[in-house]
Amino acid sequence: MAIKEKMQPIQSNEEIIEVRKKHFLPTAFLYYKTPVQLVKAKGNYVYDEKGNEYLDAIGGIVCISAGHNHPKIKEALLEMLNNDEIQHTSTIFLNQHITNLAKKIIAEAPKKIDRCSFTNSGSEANELAMMAARHATGETMIVNLRHGYHGGTGATLSSCGQHSWRFKAQPVASVTSALEPYCYRCPFNQKPESCHLECAKNVETTIQTSTHGKIAAFIAEPILGVGGFITPPKEYFHEVAKIVHNYGGQYISDEVQTGAGRSGGNFLHTKDLEIDADMVTMAKGFGNGAAIGATLMKSDIAESLAGKVHFNTFGGDPYQTVQALKTMEIIEEENLIENARIMGEYLMDSLKGLMKKHKLIGEIRGKGLLVGIELVKDQKTKEYAAEECKELMELCKNKGLLIGKGGLFGNVVRLAPALSINKKQIDFLVKVIDESLRELDKK
């Protein structure tokens, strides 16, 4: 049956907006002047309450890796329900799904990382990683990156490199920030072809000037997601990992956005970049939209926690773990990482083709199916084109394409579709962006 015929009577957008205004916190933001109500989804498409179809080029919010409502995930969940499988249990009892997932994710982890703990979100995964690093080292200081984002909880907000996500009078506990490895807007005014990795060396200067000389951890995303898909060079990470270890710290690689095969290389981008990480955190695409995250770590860090209790009521729940396990199986069986590589290159090349036509495009960057388009008012001055980015999103939405945005000033288009996207869908995506940019250029 077509999606449209399966539509149920639903509340109007106005009714929903009214309740949100009355009962939500004002921190909950909406995309678009006329917000979209999403009610159904299949593969790479989502549908509003009227049955209008949109190509989902941001994968929920970088969460859909195998595709919306994948039949194999549906089948597995329905089977569990039909068999009256236990809906909730925790790590206090034995259950095979969580251990099956543990084995599978550890098989994808960088060498020497062989322990894991499951959470409900990326914030919790990072929270646990930072706590473990502090406990293992006996140090408190965490080094983060300006422009980085690691979640909305206490420790993660403390290491947030963006003002919009921080709140007044929140203590920033024991965190110091290194300068961003942002080649397009290098804080050292260098060019990638001739620089001396000043940004990596700045991690050392930051430790030397704002800590007592030892740190608990360094945390960074291999590609800075919320920051606007800032994509540092591979060498950056090698240099930084050496520095972090020299100062006694643990390297935490936050793969909440980059993980689950999105880079088109390994399941974890940390492995593609050969980062000498001590911990890797995951969420988003790991569960294809299920509320599951993970903290992976080396045994010595895990062992340092012995004798203490760490418990997460819903972390590793059977339904979440089955969704993550099925997602991993689908990614493997359907060769989705290879598809992400091929389609990612095709997308990047097609978008680079648009650069010649549209002055608003400052840079196209990313890896695999994590692609950013930085919009600027002027290619020389690189003035942030934030309003134009909003307008572009609006124009694309009206043509049936959902895209995301990011960057410190909201001027970077973020594209992160499900890994199953095909060439025809990418052609549509690029055509819509091209047409919308043309309309914007005219304005």
Ligand SMILES: Cc1ncc(COP(=O)(O)O)c(C=O)c1O
């Ligand atoms: C890199 C990164 N880390 C952590 C988080 C926090 O994840 P969650 O929203 O699931 O708590 C996010 C969320 O956007 C993220 O992008």
